[in-house]
């Protein structure tokens with residue numbers, strides 16, 4: 234039997250040949266790219282790649298090798314495509330995202346819409362993002378907020394997208410995919426929930442607690458200690474505080490921000506009742522036109538993939554290959570197709586970065602649907 238050193242020497246020789254052949258192959262792929270630049274032909278030729286995978290894997294001597302050849306050539310062709318996207322990109326032949334770069338997001342005093350009533354966390358996020366320089370109004374639902382910017386009644390809407398302990402606000406992800414609206418900013422707000430009641434209320438006498446489902450979720454440990462309380466979901470935490478004040482019943486309480494206690498004349502029965510003391514919600518600032526601030530560092534994407542083996546894996550390879558850091562990935566069911574999903578992915582980068590343009594060019598060709606939800 235050959236010793237290890239001998240075997241490794243043989244492997245090294247074969248690898249050297251593979252490297253040299255790979256270089257030759259890539260050089261030809263570059264020439265194919267030049268042909269595509271001249272003719273406008275798309276980079277990704279799915280049929281040609283399927284044919285190649287079938288032909289090459291059929292040459293294998295056993296099932297294990299067949300599988301290996303398949304994987305290997307999928308990767309080789311994927312790298313070959315990435316080089317072609319780069320070359321097409323350098324010639325300005327990749328479709329440019331239809332976004333306008335602006336120096337400043339806010340030129341004149343903007344009108345901002347938020348969901349809920351006075352004192353809502355969305356209002357607090359809005360105040361932090363726009364400081365004092367804005368007019369605002371509130372609407373009943375997140376969809377109403379989207380409609381308000383669509384009809385140009387407001388310049389911007391503020392929507393909660395995810396909470397550090399309760400997770401995503403799925404309805405707003407779906408609205409971002411549905412509407413022609415674009416994320417232009419984000420505001421992270423520290424969320425401290427309090428139990429609020431009438432001036433003469435007492436924790437021991439509470440029977441019903443009102444809040445938004447997300448806030449109820451974020452206070453689940455505290456509510457576990459009070460299993461006898463009936464939990465009722467309302468559209469907003471501040472709406473819940475308003476209701477407790479209006480109903481004027483001593484056994485009713487709301488989970489909301491301590492700010493709303495002052496606004497609606499309620500007493501703070503207990504403060505800091507959220508499970509997680511670092512509880513934060515990430516809000517996004519949305520507008521009707523595809524604009525972005527010149528120093529934007531994040532891009533939010535929504536994409537749909539064919540139901541085939543490895544499609545998500547190949548999608549993510551565009552980020553990896555272009556050295557792009559992915560900061561978030563979520564999936565949501567497609568509205569009219571059971572058990573099919575769309576992905577929401579946030580990446581780091583600016584639309585002017587070469588790597589971002591190459592990755593987006595590749596994704597545009599290789600996914601069944603790609604929308605840039607905004608850049609901030």
Ligand SMILES: C=C(O[C@@H]1C=C(C(=O)O)C=C[C@H]1O)C(=O)O
Nearest residue numbers: 262265276277278281310313314
């Ligand atoms: C090289 C080409 O471009 C792409 C890469 C392929 C490859 O590396 O074999 C095959 C098909 C295309 O998706 C080509 O079109 O032939």
